[in-house]
Amino acid sequence: MSAPDSPGGCESFGLAVLAFPVLFVVSCGLCFGVFFLGTSSPSSAGSSSDDPYSGGQVPYDNYQGEESFACLLPPAIGYLTDRYGVPRGDYTHGGIDYGCYMLIGVPVRTPMGGKVVYTDLSPAGYGKLVVIENQGWQVYLGHNSSYAVAVGDLVSAGEIVAYTGNTGQSTGPHVHFEERKWNEQTQSFSPQNPLTSYLPGQTDFCDWYSLQVEQENEP
Numbered sequence: 594m595s596a597p598d599s600p601g602g603c604e605s606f607g608l609a610v611l612a613f614p615v616l617f618v619v620s621c622g623l624c625f626g627v628f629f630l631g632t633s634s635p636s637s638a639g640s641s642s643d644d645p646y647s648g649g650q651v652p653y654d655n656y657q658g659e660e661s662f663a664c665l666l667p668p669a670i671g672y673l674t675d676r677y678g679v680p681r682g683d684y685t686h687g688g689i690d691y692g693c694y695m696l697i698g699v700p701v702r703t704p705m706g707g708k709v710v711y712t713d714l715s716p717a718g719y720g721k722l723v724v725i726e727n728q729g730w731q732v733y734l735g736h737n738s739s740y741a742v743a744v745g746d747l748v749s750a751g752e753i754v755a756y757t758g759n760t761g762q763s764t765g766p767h768v769h770f771e772e773r774k775w776n777e778q779t780q781s782f783s784p785q786n787p788l789t790s791y792l793p794g795q796t797d798f799c800d801w802y803s804l805q806v807e808q809e810n811e812p
């Protein structure tokens with residue numbers, strides 16, 4: 594199952610539907626792409642089109658807290674549905690997607706501890722988004738149905754920060770997990786490959802693509 598999300602933004606998408614109903618009917622993908630290109634996207638931070646999508650940036654909080662990391666699957670149960678860096682037409686996927694057996698309300702845990710700097714609808718299509726920051730890194734956990742934390746909360750790795758949902762540009766319940774690193778020169782965040790970058794407190798390779806927790810069968 595693929596559960597793609599798209600950075601075009603639900604607001605843009607809604608407007609596109611209103612403005613170009615015929616185009617939308619004829620080709621949703623074309624309509625979406627055309628409109629997306631013609632819209633001022635939320636701060637894509639000077640990256641080229643080959644770079645993973647970095648829109649919908651959450652401002653740098655400069656929180657420097659204790660290092661806290663756990664190599665864990667963000668949804669309490671789930672499995673890999675899409676990888677980092679995969680081309681998706683007019684943008685490149687900036688994170689890893691984990692399906693959760695089409696379940697809404699599965700606890701979502703953060704692999705990185707830090708300060709909660711965002712719990713709101715993403716302007717870039719990530720739905721109800723939680724962002725945790727620490728030492729120049731931000732972790733995005735998107736498409737949730739509800740939040741378990743509030744802005745300003747300090748959390749440790751493994752803590753539940755949200756519950757799975759299907760909000761934003763999403764075709765089924767899943768978690769979009771993304772790592773972004775602050776760049777002092779460009780004064781912006783850019784997505785990083787989780788397989789080749791270490792979050793604060795991470796001392797070993799984490800095989801993000803092999804993480805899986807199976808759904809328990811009913812007795």
Ligand SMILES: [Zn+2]
Nearest residue numbers: 598689690769
């Ligand atoms: Zn995603």
